[in-house]
Amino acid sequence: MANPSARMLRLLSLLQTHRYWPGPELAERLGVSERTLRRDIDRLRELGYPVSASRGVAGGYQLRSGAAMPPLLLDDDEAVAIAIGLRTAATTALAGIEETAVQALTKVIQVMPPRLRRRVDALQSHTVPALPGAAGPTVEAGVLTTIAQACRDGERLRFGYTRRDGAVASRLVEPHRLVSLGRRWYLVAWDLERHDWRTFRVDRLTGPATTGARFRHRELPAGDPAAFVRSQVAAVPTRYQVEVRVAAPAATVERVVGQWGTVEPDGDGSSVLRMSVDYLEWPALVLGSVGADFQVVQPPELRDHLRAVGELFLRASDGAA
Amino acid sequence: MANPSARMLRLLSLLQTHRYWPGPELAERLGVSERTLRRDIDRLRELGYPVSASRGVAGGYQLRSGAAMPPLLLDDDEAVAIAIGLRTAATTALAGIEETAVQALTKVIQVMPPRLRRRVDALQSHTVPALPGAAGPTVEAGVLTTIAQACRDGERLRFGYTRRDGAVASRLVEPHRLVSLGRRWYLVAWDLERHDWRTFRVDRLTGPATTGARFRHRELPAGDPAAFVRSQVAAVPTRYQVEVRVAAPAATVERVVGQWGTVEPDGDGSSVLRMSVDYLEWPALVLGSVGADFQVVQPPELRDHLRAVGELFLRASDGAA
């Protein structure tokens, strides 16, 4: 191991697999003397990576957590796991970190050897679409990362876009930002053919590809891209505002519904559940899981849906009795 | 930027944010001459990182994907996103990468500054338990990483364990391996008090903490830990083998059920769905989402459950009509 640069990286990598490393072994693996190893350790410390050492019979070196993220040195499997994790985090709107997840995913995918990328795709392909049914149109992670990369690097983007009426048209844009709103992804971009700012729903967008041409980011007049998307989308809100009175304590309901809705106690051991959804299957799932009696306050469509499912279930359970 | 080691890391980091970097700017950021920058780029290439460069008026450097994973240099937000992604990947049994996900998560958490770890915890705490209801007991990610780290580093572990009968006892073990089986996590460990190999269900395990004492891994007589767990658990199989005939094409059913069960076409546009579950809520969710008529072949308990839910739904939809 000639260069110290490469050696330091390798040392960092060894330390990240963590188990206490005895000095002599590290030195041997790196192909240097123990004295030099000590100096390397020192160098790491000077760079801010806290390497702790313990003396005595079972001593050794160990990388602890410090003030900044050290460079992560991953093996193939770990890299694949991270990519998969980020893909799900980015596409399931988990906790408000979707945009960062896409950003990180772009970075990982970018530098990932093609063979690993193929493994990620293969694993993802036979996986669950996050939640059964009711999830609405899904976004392919590959599409997201392509767009994110084009945004970041300022590369023009061409893609097919399905309009409301179902017609597909080709678009050429200067991508600006990806915005995650609710359970949907939007692309804010300067449309080169219409000479105006537009928002595109990513799930309606197919085959995005960079043209190779690079551009300098224009300033979005609206300022905040998220606000821009909200203003554009405000005209088309979620379809149903669901409100249900459930004969179960708020805590019980909350455990099931998680963040997909809000739950308020309603006295007398019951609670009020509110959700804002596009698909009625979703509140039905939740209510079925809670298993307590309830009353639908609104919308009436939910009542119809519940009746349909209820009859379906009764038919099934009676029919073959 | 004195050391070349540190500079190379920084250069890699800059290149990972990707957008084409013009040479002079990179040189300036690194505080070196352009000649030295070129040499650094060369060094990176010699280390196997493929840095592409383009000449001409809009030229610059760019890190492409190569044969091996380069060290990932993440900013705070990205690190948090990765941790969150891995936590969900590890605890939702997505695609057979759970064990690797925990391994990677351990590595990330290990070197993560405490302030970021707190952010991860905060974000995770107000997040959804992956799937509503029916998910059974969940495992805290922090518990998993503590155990994984103890396994990897060979540190003794003490924890509280809830037995079948509900009694809690303290255990002291030499942790060997974490195994993910179905939707559950198991710890294979040498029980220091019983002097024998045991498997522990991680969801029944509380407050794991390393004692600080380290040990040398014993050899598991059974050989493969996963096989060992399977043999131990085989006595307690999943409770219900569900089989349902659905009046919908296999493809439709499969889209909903994903990998949580198997679907076979059954001629005539219908299909047979098989699932192996502990909780009947789960097939009910799936069947409700499919929305097609179906017949329950087995088990009879599923019929009862469906009848109960069906009546519940009908009560709700009639009652307030």
Add this chain to the structure above:
DNA sequence: TTGCTTCGGCCAGTTTCTGACCGCAATCGA
């Protein structure tokens, strides 16, 4: 106490690193 392990100063020889200067080649736009 004894044995094991990390720690860090010192030294001298070697190697690497750096910036400056040079001409060259590729690319793009006019």
Add this chain to the structure above:
DNA sequence: TCGATTGCGGTCAGAAACTGGCCGAAGCAA
């Protein structure tokens, strides 16, 4: 076709670093 821009790599000399070997000190556990 021409010119501007940008990356490429050779050479040189001085400065800086890196390295291995040696040593005694100090912390830790049995």
